[in-house]
Amino acid sequence: MNHTIRVDRNHPACFILLLDQSYSMSAPMVGAAGLSKAQALADTTNRLLMQLVQRCVLDEQGPRHYFDIALIGYSDRITRLLKSGDGFGNPLVSSPQLADSFVRIHEEPDGQSWPVWVEPLADGQTMMCAALDLAYDFAAGWVASHQDSPAPVVINITDGEATDGTLDDLAERVARLVGLSTVDGPLIMFNVAVAARAAEPVLFPNDAAGLADPYTAGLFHTSSVLPTRMLEYVRTEADRHGLPRPGAGARGFVCNADLAGVVRALNVGTL
Amino acid sequence: MNAAGPSRRTDLNASTAFPLDVHVYRVPSVLERPQEWRDAAAVQGDRTAFALSDGASSAYRAGPWSRLLAERYLTEAPDHSAGSLTAWAERCRDLWSALEEQRKKGRAQAAAARPDEGPAAHHRHRDFWLHDAEARSVAAATFLGMRVHRAPEGWSFEAVAVGDSCLLHVRENSLWHAFPLDDARQFGSHPDLLTAGAPLLVDRVRHCREQLHEHDMVLLVSDALAEVLLARGGREAGADAARWWRVVRRLDETAFLRFVTGLRAARMIETDDTTMIRIRPRATG
Numbered sequence: 155m156n157h158t159i160r161v162d163r164n165h166p167a168c169f170i171l172l173l174d175q176s177y178s179m180s181a182p183m184v185g186a187a188g189l190s191k192a193q194a195l196a197d198t199t200n201r202l203l204m205q206l207v208q209r210c211v212l213d214e215q216g217p218r219h220y221f222d223i224a225l226i227g228y229s230d231r232i233t234r235l236l237k238s239g240d241g242f243g244n245p246l247v248s249s250p251q252l253a254d255s256f257v258r259i260h261e262e263p264d265g266q267s268w269p270v271w272v273e274p275l276a277d278g279q280t281m282m283c284a285a286l287d288l289a290y291d292f293a294a295g296w297v298a299s300h301q302d303s304p305a306p307v308v309i310n311i312t313d314g315e316a317t318d319g320t321l322d323d324l325a326e327r328v329a330r331l332v333g334l335s336t337v338d339g340p341l342i343m344f345n346v347a348v349a350a351r352a353a354e355p356v357l358f359p360n361d362a363a364g365l366a367d368p369y370t371a372g373l374f375h376t377s378s379v380l381p382t383r384m385l386e387y388v389r390t391e392a393d394r395h396g397l398p399r400p401g402a403g404a405r406g407f408v409c410n411a412d413l414a415g416v417v418r419a420l421n422v423g424t425l
Numbered sequence: 426m427n428a429a430g431p432s433r434r435t436d437l438n439a440s441t442a443f444p445l446d447v448h449v450y451r452v453p454s455v456l457e458r459p460q461e462w463r464d465a466a467a468v469q470g471d472r473t474a475f476a477l478s479d480g481a482s483s484a485y486r487a488g489p490w491s492r493l494l495a496e497r498y499l500t501e502a503p504d505h506s507a508g509s510l511t512a513w514a515e516r517c518r519d520l521w522s523a524l525e526e527q528r529k530k531g532r533a534q535a536a537a538a539r540p541d542e543g544p545a546a547h548h549r550h551r552d553f554w555l556h557d558a559e560a561r562s563v564a565a566a567t568f569l570g571m572r573v574h575r576a577p578e579g580w581s582f583e584a585v586a587v588g589d590s591c592l593l594h595v596r597e598n599s600l601w602h603a604f605p606l607d608d609a610r611q612f613g614s615h616p617d618l619l620t621a622g623a624p625l626l627v628d629r630v631r632h633c634r635e636q637l638h639e640h641d642m643v644l645l646v647s648d649a650l651a652e653v654l655l656a657r658g659g660r661e662a663g664a665d666a667a668r669w670w671r672v673v674r675r676l677d678e679t680a681f682l683r684f685v686t687g688l689r690a691a692r693m694i695e696t697d698d699t700t701m702i703r704i705r706p707r708a709t710g
Contacts, residue, residue, distance in 0.1 A: 160695045162454060209483055211558040213461070214532075216551050254550045269553070383614065390615075 159304045159338040167221040168246065168296050168306035169206075169424055172285045173199065173272075174348075175229040178314050180276035184349045185412030191313055191348055192274035194413050199225070200260070202420050203252060204268045210249045217253040222246035224292050225271075228285035230278030236271060245292050282316035286327035290334075293341060297334050305339045309406075309423045311416060313348035321372040328376040342381065344406035345373040346419045355415040358388050358422075360403040370409050377407035384422050391418065444707040445472045445573070450681040451700045463488040463566075464647050464700040467495035474499050474572045475702050477645040479590050481565040481618055482697065486525075490564030490621055493521055498570045505572075505585050507627045514625035521564065521621045529559065563622030569645055573637065573704075580637040580706065587629050589616035591651035593658075594635055595642040595674075598667040600658050605631035609656035612648060637706060642674055645702040649695040653688060673703070 161167045173195060183194035203223075210217040224246045225235035236247045237255045247255070256269035293306050308331060316324055334341045347370060349355065356364075358380065362371040380388065385404055392399045408419045449466045453459045463480030465488070476495040480487025494517055503513035567588025574581050584592050586605040589612055594602040606612065617629045637643070646654065656662065658669040676684060681701070688694040 159692075160697060162696060164455065165696070207554060208557065208561065211554050211562075212483075212485055212487070214555060217554055253554055256550065259553075386613070 159302070159336075161220050161304060163219050165303045166219055166248070166300065167304050167424075168293065168300065169221060169223045170246075170289045170292055170306065170308045171199065171223070171225045171420075172282070172289060172308065172310040172312075173225060173227050173235070174280060174282070174312035174314065175227040175233075175275040175277065176280040176314060176317075177229075177277055178280075178350075179274075179348075181313075181350070183413055184352050185414055190274065190276060192276035195311060195348075195416065196272050196274040197260075197268075198413065198416055198420065199272050200270050201268050202417075202424065203256075203271055206424060207249055207253045210253070217250045219248050219250055221249050222296060223249070223252060224289075226285050226288055226292075227272075227275065228281045229275065230281065232281060232284050232288050246296060279317040280312065280314050281318045282310070282312060283319035283323050283327055286310070286324070286331065290327065290331050293331060293334050297336050297341070301336050303336050303338065305336050305341055306334065307342045307344065307423050309344040309346065309420065311346040311348065311419075313350065315369050321369060325372065325376050332378060339381065340378070342378045342384075342406060342423070343376060344419055344423045345377045346407075346411050346416055347373055347409040348416065349410040349412055352412075353410040355408060355410045355412055357392075357397065357408050357415060357418060358400040358404040359407060360401045360405065365409060373409070374405060374407045377405040380404050380406055380422070384425055387425055388418075388422055391421075446703075446705045446707050447472055447475070448677075448703045449701075450676065450678060450703070451698070452682055452685040454696055454698045456686075461488070462698050463491060464698045465492040465495035465566075466645075466700050466702050467499050468702065469499045472573070472704075474502065475570070475645055475704065477569045477590050477647065477700060477702055478619075479567045479588070479647045479698070479700070481567075484565045485558045485562035486564050487566055489524075490521060491566035491568075493517060493524075494566060494568050494619060498568075505570075505583055505632060507630070510585065510630060511625050511627060514619060518621055518624075563620050565618040565620040565622075567616055567648070568619045571643070571645060571704075581634060582637050582643065583632070583634045586631045586633075587617050587619045587625070589613075589648045589651070591644075591646050591648070591655070592633070593644040593646060593651065593654055595644070595658075595670045596638060597640065598670045598674075600655075600660060600666065600670070601641070602633070602635055603655060603659070604633040606651070607655070607659075609652045609659065612652045616648065639706050641706060642670070643704040644673065645704075647698060647700045649697040650685070650688075650699050650701060653694045674705070676703070 179192040180190050183189050183191040186194040207217050210220045227233040227235045256271050258270050260270050261267040289308050332341050362374045365371045388400050408415045453462045465478045467476045476498040478491035478494045480491040497517050501513050503509040567590045569586045569590040571584040592604045658666045685699045689696050
């Protein structure tokens, strides 16, 4: 199969987000005036979670169980950022549980507001390999019991290099992850490299040529080729925003990501 | 009028009805939850008008909106001119607003009459999402309407469409004409929609007019089934296409359920609400 199963309560989706919470995330975020990367990423994640729950509210019965999700923060340690699932060892949180577990409502001066599940954090090292190990455990358990569901999606958002392994270690872990599959196809891996300074974002490239350094190229190679429906979506969005059209073989990879780039990657990954 | 009902053959007085056999079939997305059906199918009592509307899967209360559109197309009978259709859509939106206002008022009164449920976090969270949905969302649906005319030169029909619900016109077991999409590759995830939140844009409305022959079959179908029928029964499908139309021509309620669930099991069709109105001129003589 080729990533075409439609989500419903019998076939929920699975999203696993890995958020870099290391010290370097305290630096300013490109494209988000006055906000640190950590704050911008927390806001973006909370708004994404809100949108995901909104998609599940179709009538007065409240949110339907259309997806399971885990948020894994990584710095000196690995943290589950959402309240645990069903209390029976399920590490993923269902959409109704997510809807029921935000801790407060954030209100902006301009009147925008959103529920808050995740607070910003920027401290310590970048234990990305350990985070990928935990993502593997979560995803492996999930696919074992959801073979008829869409393939899981893992989105890793980072602004630096792993401090607990080499690029090869990282690639090995991602290879294990994308070796997981449902009948819909293999797990889909996204990497988002947040910009250290203002630079032209590279959105969904299909070629590593021109990427700044071997590490960035390594993240490209550990990102999945976009399935057709995601590719169609990013092309439509590119046309709408006057951006270059991603070519055939475009990958779930964004580098030099400003805030808008992070949002685009999350929107595509959680399509 | 037979609107939004279960699969059935229309049971009308043959002396006043148009000489057409009309069947409405549906299979909900989740078999055990037919009450969540977001499509709507409506058939005028004299079998001269038909409507099929497919509530957008991501929209809040899309099912009631699609039912309102289908029903009002029959009761208000807009002609298919731009002015008449936009005026009809505006009346639908006005009625929808009034009904939604009434519904919200009723819900608020019911909540006020309930004994205090206390500050349980679950209720606070649930209310947040429902209020958010009420404030944010706009009901939306595709729409396909068809009227049959009898003229001295024979029968004809006119149809209008917004979005990807399709009319498939079959003659001698081959696809004669498909409308508004005529190729399975044209289906996407963002069809045009008729929404409760904005006026109908005339350039989104597609029109067609065709002659209807005695042995023709016309199908009004929601997108998932239309896509597979166009792929398997279209002009590029080859010799096997006729077999698909022969099967569809003979389906009854039980066979339709088996047909759709079989396609789903074979992953040839998306698991979505699936609706079909089948219209066949009744053989004369």
